[in-house]
Amino acid sequence: MHDLLKDAFDAEKFRQQGHQLIDMLADHLNAVQHGNARHGNARHGNAQHTNSPNGKTQQPVISWHKPEDELAFWEQDLAKGQGDALDLFRTVISRSIHLHHNKYMGHQVVPPAPLGALASLLSSFLNNGSAVYEMGAVSNALERVVTQQLCQQIGWQEESGGILTSGGTLANLTALLTARRVKAQANVWGEGMGQKLALMVSAEAHYCVDRAARIMGWGSEGIIKIPVNDKFQMRTELLEEHLAKAKADGLEVIAVVGSACTTSTGAYDNLVEISDFCTKNDLWFHVDGAHGGAVIFSDKYRHLAKGINLADSVVIDMHKMLLAPALTTALLYRKEVDSYRTFAQQAQYLWSSQEDQEWYNMGKRTMECTKLMMSVKVYALIKTYGTSLFDKYVSRQYDLGKSFAELIKKRALFELGIEPSTNIVCFRYKAADVGEDKVDELNSYIRQALVEQGEFYIVQTRLNNKVYLRTTLMNSNTTEKELNELLNRIEELAQHAYGD
Numbered sequence: 156m157h158d159l160l161k162d163a164f165d166a167e168k169f170r171q172q173g174h175q176l177i178d179m180l181a182d183h184l185n186a187v188q189h190g191n192a193r194h195g196n197a198r199h200g201n202a203q204h205t206n207s208p209n210g211k212t213q214q215p216v217i218s219w220h221k222p223e224d225e226l227a228f229w230e231q232d233l234a235k236g237q238g239d240a241l242d243l244f245r246t247v248i249s250r251s252i253h254l255h256h257n258k259y260m261g262h263q264v265v266p267p268a269p270l271g272a273l274a275s276l277l278s279s280f281l282n283n284g285s286a287v288y289e290m291g292a293v294s295n296a297l298e299r300v301v302t303q304q305l306c307q308q309i310g311w312q313e314e315s316g317g318i319l320t321s322g323g324t325l326a327n328l329t330a331l332l333t334a335r336r337v338k339a340q341a342n343v344w345g346e347g348m349g350q351k352l353a354l355m356v357s358a359e360a361h362y363c364v365d366r367a368a369r370i371m372g373w374g375s376e377g378i379i380k381i382p383v384n385d386k387f388q389m390r391t392e393l394l395e396e397h398l399a400k401a402k403a404d405g406l407e408v409i410a411v412v413g414s415a416c417t418t419s420t421g422a423y424d425n426l427v428e429i430s431d432f433c434t435k436n437d438l439w440f441h442v443d444g445a446h447g448g449a450v451i452f453s454d455k456y457r458h459l460a461k462g463i464n465l466a467d468s469v470v471i472d473m474h475k476m477l478l479a480p481a482l483t484t485a486l487l488y489r490k491e492v493d494s495y496r497t498f499a500q501q502a503q504y505l506w507s508s509q510e511d512q513e514w515y516n517m518g519k520r521t522m523e524c525t526k527l528m529m530s531v532k533v534y535a536l537i538k539t540y541g542t543s544l545f546d547k548y549v550s551r552q553y554d555l556g557k558s559f560a561e562l563i564k565k566r567a568l569f570e571l572g573i574e575p576s577t578n579i580v581c582f583r584y585k586a587a588d589v590g591e592d593k594v595d596e597l598n599s600y601i602r603q604a605l606v607e608q609g610e611f612y613i614v615q616t617r618l619n620n621k622v623y624l625r626t627t628l629m630n631s632n633t634t635e636k637e638l639n640e641l642l643n644r645i646e647e648l649a650q651h652a653y654g655d
């Protein structure tokens with residue numbers, strides 16, 4: 156064997172590098188999640204190290220570089236020639252955004268439980284697919300176990316079942332493909348489009364639902380956006396009139412998508428009312444629970460998704476509120492038999508008949524052919540900690556959202572976007588002497604300055620056409636202390652913006 160290949164597959168080298176990498180990640184975890192800097196990593200970009208109460212400095216959550224600078228850094232790194240893998244890993248860590256940092260409060264991707272990351276390493280190493288049973292016996296069986304567990308938690312009966320797939324975007328598209336197969340009058344899969352199809356969804360839904368309709372060739376007419384109320388929930392009383400109009404326009408509406416919850420503000424649609432409407436009109440009822448479907452595990456908050464059990468299909472991203480590394484998404488069906496109808500392709504080299512409902516050949520029902528063992532990441536968490544881990548996490552983070560809202564309300568110069576029911580909190584700074592036209596600009600400035608300073612990571616959104624700062628409290632080490640520090644920092648930045 157060539158020396159290079161020998162080296163690439165050397166078991167002892169793997170052992171050594173593995174130990175070193177895990178040590179490095181554990182030190183990193185220690186340094187960012189509680190503000191203990193055991194290993195003060197090099198400072199990068201404009202990011203600032205901050206003092207923690209124990210007198211040590213805390214690494215920034217993000218080391219901001221302009222895109223062209225980041226690209227140049229890596230191009231130069233490659234040009235230097237071959238190097239040590241551990242040095243590379245160290246550099247990757249230090250230049251990445253740190254989701255485990257207690258001041259990470261940005262997007263909805265979770266700081267994964269470290270055990271989930273270990274399971275991910277195992278999955279990558281074994282590289283077992285799950286399209287066919289022989290290539291992923293454990294993977295397929297665990298996928299079944301995990302999806303059954305989720306179905307039970309929703310409150311579904313034995314006839315339910317599901318699959319795991321690569322992300323909420325793909326899962327929503329897959330669910331809508333099933334809906335098309337089950338509800339459309341024409342055999343679109345076999346004969347192409349007949350009548351123009353459409354779905355109805357809240358105007359606040361994630362953009363991937365809109366994208367799914369367009370991918371399926373329905374165009375902009377095919378996505379009917381239902382206006383929302385002052386809590387950003389779908390106005391279900393408008394469904395009837397939108398359906399009547401769609402019919403008059405020659406559209407065949409096949410589905411309604413409920414959001415549980417919306418991305419911008421964390422609003423849960425009234426799923427019971429959507430279900431009633433779908434039953435009455437023989438429409439597919441899909442719930443996009445990518446973020447907030449996880450409340451099925453929370454004794455305190457499951458009422459928010461009341462009616463989720465009435466859906467035909469439900470999507471839950473486990474890399475959002477269920478602590479698993481990305482991508483790990485469940486697409487669940489109230490009647491599992493429907494999932495076998497989505498795709499109908501022969502693949503003689505994989506399975507003998509597409510018609511047989513073989514749970515153990517997951518590729519029959521997923522868009523992906525090769526797919527890593529996503530199931531082991533979630534199964535490892537359930538096996539080790541039980542599902543009460545999910546209950547504790549979801550309940551804590553949603554509680555924290557409410558506490559943060561109270562802190563915001565106590566400060567005269569801040570305005571809450573909407574009373575949060577989840578861990579998504581939108582607010583803005585509104586100085587008394589700043590005209591309304593300047594408030595958007597001020598908040599965009601604050602958000603950009605925060606990113607460039609690197610101490611906190613938050614994002615922004617638009618509500619009723621105004622710019623709001625947006626936090627998603629994903630980190631279980633974030634407390635009111637960090638949230639107060641964030642508000643202090645925003646006040647400082649706002650004062651700075653007005654030139655003192």
Ligand SMILES: Cc1ncc(COP(=O)(O)O)c(C=O)c1O
Nearest residue numbers: 322323324361418443445446472
């Ligand atoms: C409600 C909702 N649906 C779907 C998605 C897309 O999920 P993914 O990023 O896993 O593709 C998101 C992502 O933020 C979301 O919030």
